[in-house]
Amino acid sequence: MSAERRRLPAPVLPQRVHIIGSGLIGTSLAMALVRAGVVVSVADASPTNEALASDLSGARLGAGDPVDLVVVATPPDVTAQVITAALAEWPNAVVTDVASVKEIVQAELVATGVQGLERYVGGHPMAGRERSGAIAARIDLFEGRPWVVTAGEASSDEAVALVRGIAEATGAVVRLLTPAEHDAAVAAVSHVPQVAASLVAARLADLSEDAVGLSGTGIRDVTRIAASDPVLWTQILTGNARAVAEVLRGLADDLGQVVAALDDLATGTSADGRIEAPGARAVLATAIAKGNTGHARIPGKHGAAPAAYSIVTVLIPDQPGQLGRLFQDVGDAGINLEELNLEHNLGQPFGQLELSVLPAVAGELAQWLTGRGWRIHA
């Protein structure tokens, strides 16, 4: 497959771009493209939003002049319709969109027999915020974020080059996938983790206060995204239903094996504590080991290969200025932090800050901080 894999053509920055839909994504994109010297126009079903987007970005209002590229940044349920209309209205322009699921859009365009699909290229800038609308737009919204470009079979290289051009102009990192690959990927790296986090968090709903009080950093990490908006996530999961269901089915199969193994172990336990359940432990160990393998594939800092860092844990008194003093001391040591994580301590007037550094400098950092009066968990 990699031999036949489509190559990403060199980026071409279009001179004139029209953006339909001036929400968070459309307006942020307008800002970044105006900065890049592109002539940008914006349109929105709401005249107020349109005017706001224009004011914020310096883009022109409406459209009518010929353009090189049309970006459809409308709500996802009308994306395919608006793409169809845009391909007809601008017969010489490339059209792209920003919907977060791609196969359903592509399939709808093909099924309805739209002409000009060589001029259509899908896209998904993977950036967002808790807030929405033009007012929440930011010129740096896409900086350092993935922007997936999904070329259909018909998409021309010239069309892909223009979409890559605007994506890179915003500071995004472009990746080329097919629509199906994109949907399967976001199912696994985004949608399934959300479902899992929500289902794990739901187990806490009926626990006693004392039981919930035993929550440590593990469950906090696992369930952090369980605070997400149900309406938004219903839309997202609905849009990618087929791919999410497929990944979840694999997860459910594994889960069924784990539960069966645990049942074997529970019923195989005799009164004197000995456990007879051949094979059950291997099922559990395999499940955790498979998780190790998958986890190791997540890229590390700045998209680089995963690195194993050493952790230096520092006790931080819970007073203003303590973190400042600490990071001043870390800075004086000339050591770069790779990751950091502040951990809360139940009922105690201090926090534990985990500093991840390259293993070669962990000892030096611990010694340095101890010398400056910090309490270290090495």
Added chain:
Amino acid sequence: MSAERRRLPAPVLPQRVHIIGSGLIGTSLAMALVRAGVVVSVADASPTNEALASDLSGARLGAGDPVDLVVVATPPDVTAQVITAALAEWPNAVVTDVASVKEIVQAELVATGVQGLERYVGGHPMAGRERSGAIAARIDLFEGRPWVVTAGEASSDEAVALVRGIAEATGAVVRLLTPAEHDAAVAAVSHVPQVAASLVAARLADLSEDAVGLSGTGIRDVTRIAASDPVLWTQILTGNARAVAEVLRGLADDLGQVVAALDDLATGTSADGRIEAPGARAVLATAIAKGNTGHARIPGKHGAAPAAYSIVTVLIPDQPGQLGRLFQDVGDAGINLEELNLEHNLGQPFGQLELSVLPAVAGELAQWLTGRGWRIHA
């Protein structure tokens, strides 16, 4: 149930404590109790470990003198046997243990007809490290951590008071649960999140590099603990098999409903993109909303009630000293940070640091930092 709930008696610090097993927990406990003025003796099946624990903690070697409390800190698979022997060998002492599952130990003691169960009280100090053994021991291992005390029906209040006494002497926060409540609680807040994280991470094993490259902070959070040791976790899950299976069964039921709803949505999607699947969206929204409810129950900083913080996001150049400069500025503002989280940006030479603060001071902090030259995502 709360009316009949057993009350935790006032703590009583024993004068003489004997600790059997000088691994990480036993040795750390010896250190903390010696500091508290308790006369401590340690014993271990390995003379080397025993001597090391004594050297590190200042505890005496062996036992023979009468003691008030015996702490069984052996590997979990021999805990019940060692408790039984200790109850016989020290007929006037209270005996406790530190095993991470409690019902199986209690059941084994009851099933084998052990005498003196009024003198036995289970315990689970919820502290650990990646490293094990006496050499990894720390005097502050238990500080701010929960220490669950599990009283059986026979346990006397005097016995519970002594176990509370040593736990609080280490700086731990004591919670009283029944063995069954404890096991159900750790299943939900620790063991099930581990299984879920591992199963989600396992989905990444067969993804393409490009697909894994789309991983954002959500899946990083959800799968952080998926790097855990398979052998250790097989032991933990085996020990709490019944309770973990029960919680996972509830999760699997919810998961089955979500998959069925997604299947309905996928097959109910017509070629023109309209989706007909009555009730399916409600299943998804309910699953996410139940996750919201459960997530909101996790206690916030320092065991206090959950608080909603405002997040101020700062762009941090990837150079030594930048975090120091930032926290210096935050400290100068006199604003206390509640949480912080460093987020990596794919392929970009900076990170995003999320500072969580009380909502009332978020605007002030953002303005202050902007004034000092920081780039803020408000």
